[in-house]
Amino acid sequence: MVSGGKDGRAGIDAELVGRLVAEQFPQWADLPVMPVEFEGWDNRTYRLGETMAVRLPTAPGYAPAVAKESGWLPRLAPHLPVAVPTVLGVGKPDEDYPFPWSVRKWIDGEAADRGHIGDRSAFAVAVADFLHALQACNTAGAPEAGEHSWFRGAPPGHYDYETRRCLRALEGRVYIAGASAVWDAALAANWAGDPVWFHGDVSEGNLLVADGALTAVIDFGTSGVGDPACDLVIAWTMFTGQSREAFRQTVAQDDGMWARARGWALWKALLGLANSNGRDPHDASNHRIIADLIDEHARKA
Structure with missing residues (x-):
């Protein structure tokens, strides 16, 4: 289930995110995709169900961060005094979206x-x-x-x-x-x-x-x-x-x-x-x- 509209940067919208998730992570295909209130500029963030988020770079210069964060955050996290993002999966580019992207645990807080x-x-x-x-x-x-x-x-x-x-x-x-x-x-x-x-x-x-x-x-x-x-x-x-x-x-x-x-x-x-x-x-x-x-x-x- 997908809801929400166009987000305007790098052709990213909730429909695209829902399709990427359904094709590459079918176990989460039925979860709703919703834009967040403050989605960011370097990356766009969408809520995936109640416990996850999808994060997508908006330009080539931000794309290398996907591999860096997915590789290094698990090693850093045990040594840090507060929570940091937990990457649950890394998505691949396709014909409609040209960069790697990631699925993460949702972190509560403002x-x-x-x-x-x-x-x-x-x-x-x-x-x-x-x-x-x-x-x-x-x-x-x-x-x-x-x-x-x-x-x-x-x-x-x-x-x-x-x-x-x-x-x-x-x-x-x-x-x-x-x-x-x-x-x-x-x-x-x-x-x-x-x-x-x-x-x-x-x-x-x-x-x-x-x-x-x-x-x-x-x-x-x-x-x-x-x-x-x-x-x-x-x-x-x-x-x-x-x-x-x-x-x-x-x-x-x-x-x-x-x-x-x-x-x-x-x-x-x-x-x-x-x-x-x-x-x-x-x-x-x-x-x-x-x-x-x-x-x-x-x-x-």
Whole structure:
């Protein structure tokens, strides 16, 4: 049984998902397929019955994550303090859909940007504890940072040209000298540690909450092993004041790590502003993030 309509990206809709499931996983052919309220952009998610979900990449750059997650999440999950996706099956491309896709267990909870968080400082500590546990996982044979991770885990200098293009485009809209100083400090803070696991997209939408607490982390599509500075960006995108300080104290990283993290956060915020038409609802948040980064860098200098 299939219900729900067109979703609009990569030709994905509930009818397509139902047909793929019926043909490749006939044991689930009779289960209803329903779009979820917030289906995502890199991947589309559909509910399959009451206990499963179907996740489908929307473009070629997101397709490699299917094999990565199905291969590595079972190895990481036992060592992590909260739930992560459980892959139940991997589907094949066909004439109507060109990428691999997966069936997963449904994880209850709401994304942190929409769900209730009881104690934000305690939540920040829980996120930091998750990162510590992830970084402690065995890296033998794990995927090194690169194109598959959109270069998260690599030096932020990979995005130097793009960042400086954004700075030029935003002249008069942001404090260019201050932002440039943040970026230059990030490039100068060379990382010399051993590669560790990073998630690559620790954001409110990928953190699930229930009863006010962190219960799961999802979307490991940009994960790999390398420099985990990219995972600290949430210090500015989600946390402020006491919760930011609680996160900072718990992750306990050195000044160089924080300098690179500020670079990652700056790149993303500048890119958002440079690509905006001036009416994007995220503009105010990006301006606030950039101001915080500049202020923090100035205080550390």
